[in-house]
Every structure is written in C-alpha cells, then in structure tokens.
Amino acid sequence: MPMSRRKTKEVPVKRVAIISTLLVAGCLAGCVESRETPIGLVDEPGLTKTEGQVLAEGSSAQKRAMDLYGIKYATAVPGARLSYPPAGSGEGQTNFLAGTVDIAGSDTPLTTEQASQAAERCGGNEAWHLPLAFGGLAITYHLDGVPKLVLNADVLTRIYKDEIHTWNDPAIAALNPGVTLPEEHITPVYRSDRSGSTDTLQRFFKGTTNGAWNTTGLDYAGYGGVGASGSNGVVNTIRDTNGAVGYVETGYAVGARLGLAAIDFGAGPVVPEGPAVEAAVAKASFTNNGHNLVVNTDALYDAAKQPDSYPLIITSYNIVCSAGYPPEVRKRVKDFLTVALRHQDDELRNLGYAPLSGVHKGRMESAVAALS
Secondary structure, X not given: OOOOOOOOEEEOOOOXXXXXXXXXXXXXXXXXXXXXXXXXXXXXXXXXXXXXXXXXXXXXXXXXXXXXXXXXXXXXXXXXXXXXXXXXXXXXXXXXXXXXXXXXXXXXXXXXXXXXXXXXXXXXXXXXXXXXXXXXXXXXXXXXXXXXXXXXXXXXXXXHOOOOOEOOOHHHHHHOOOOOOXXXXXXXXXXXXXXXXXXXXXXXXXXXXXXXXXXXXXXXXOOOOEEEOHHHHHHHHHXXXXXXEEEEEHHHHHHOOOEEOEEEOOOOEXXXXXXXXXXXXXXXXXXXXXXXXOEOHHHHHHOOOOOOOOOOEEEEEEEEEOOOOOHHHHHHXXXXXXXXXXXXXXXHXXXXXXXXXXXXXXXXXXXXXXXX
C-alpha cells in the first residue's frame, strides 16, 4: 500500500436529536438525525395494524428516506413507530446478524459468509435484500471561486490514491477548460466508519479504471485524507474545509448547499440530479430472478457511457428475514415495508432519492407479499 504524505485524522460528529413533531411540521429535508418517528394518527387499509416498534439500524445514506417512511408508517398504523439510528451499513449488518434489530439498512449486500450467518439468525431461512431507496452518490466539494467542476473516474481515483495533490493539476484542468482553478491543496474526505457509501465508491473505481483501484468493501482502502463518521460528518468536514472533496448521498450535499461535481462517465458531464439518477436506476438489473433483490452493479457500470445517466448510485437495501421472525415482528415489518412502497412518489424524490417504479417496484411488492 503506498504511503501518503497526508496525515489521516478523525473528525468526531455530534449526534443531534430532533423532536418528531418538527418532522411532521415539515423540516424532514433538514432534520436527518431524528431517532424515532411519531405515533400514528390515521388509519389505512390493507395492513395488519400491529402496534409496536420496528427496530432498524444502518446506512446514514438512507436515513432521510427512512424518516419519511417512518412517519408514513406511524400515520398509517396507530400505535406503531420506526426506530432508525443511522449508525452506518456495517453496524446495521452486525446488529441484524446478532438479532438485535429487525431490519438492517445497508448500502452494500451481505457477503457470502454473512449470508450464512443471516440464515442462522432467521431460523434457517434466507435473508433478502429489498432496495427501498436509490440515490446518487454525489462527489461534492468546497472550492472557493469554482461554482462548477467536472471530474471523471480516473481523476477521482488518482485523488484518492494521493497522486493528484492540487486543484490546478493538469489532469483536472483538462476536464475544465476556461475555468480558473486555484493552486489549492486537495483534501479528500472519506467515511471513517464502515460504510456502504465507501463500498459503492470503491466498486465504482474498481469497475471503471482498468485495474487502477483493486479494493472494495465497507472500509476505506487507506490512501490518506481526512476521515469523518456518517454522512453528516462528511458534509460538515467538506463545508468547513476549502479544497475538500468527498462522497455522500446527493440529498445531504444539496441540503448543505455544497458543490456537486459533474462526472464525465464517457458521454459528457452529468450531475447526480433526479432525472439522471432515475435513468440509471431504470437500467438496473438484479443478480437473480427470486425475491433476494441484489442489484448487479457491474451491469450498471457497463452502461456508464449512456448520455444523461448517472450510474454512480447508492442502492440502499432493507435486509430482512424472508421467514423466521416472531409473528408480531413479521406483521410489523410487513406493514412498514408495505407503507414504504406506497410512498414512492414526489415527496421521496424531493429528498434526493429515485422512487421505485415499473418492474422494480412490482418485484419489491411481490417480495414483501412473500415474507412469511
């Protein structure tokens, strides 16, 4: 592993508690650190109406979507609520396998070894990956005087490998003709916790740079930079550091008013906004024909040169037991997932996610119906 001239440091992040009544009042787009949703008030047909709490934990990238789903669930089922601390994909997977949460929120699928552990946790039944949120993984930056920026996979990889050090490097300048780039030191920001966003980025690097990057997984490869915990930690670090660049779910970057780099995947620069992300999601395929809906990321990157498509997407799974829950838990989980699928709409889109539709939504509905 090459040695970096940058000293890696850790940025602590303070968890902020937001009371759920404010969420209902409309601050959902900015209140991303709430832990629980309010008690439901309105009935809705087609549900078991089982009271109690669904325990979920994991990806911070899907936290805003889970907040929305939790509010809709609590509204649809009086006496029910969702708890979802955004502890990161790795922590969500660990606690699901340990049986301490009902659902793992994860931006990366379980490994083969973890899938075997999940089958034990689920009473001998398979765990299913159910994608309830798709969003663009934004490459976001803070560079005073540069409101627009174009990057590509090769340049990003070299930045994160500590091979490009200043913003006026010729490789960056070549992608930004006519733009005055400062001789500012580049500070790459990475997730210090075990993160599905990190895995998404590293899979993208590996799949698009012809061997320049060989590491995947929830842990950052370790080429240097500044570590920050959680999506909010990444956003705060970039906002406070001129010259910083990092990766985070688009909604967080937009909410913090950070710059969004346009990425040239081979057919011209594209920003991670709704239509481009939804175009990539529409091209997504799954690795099998059953109810375990793991997205084939390699196929996404194979189609990366499609114009007006942003294939660097986060697939945020709800990992659940296909069977084996205690009866009351199963009812609550099915009710929650059913409500979430009923709200693949503009409210979700306005938070920066790509709603499920068509064949993908139909497969999700079939999978939820098959939970037993």
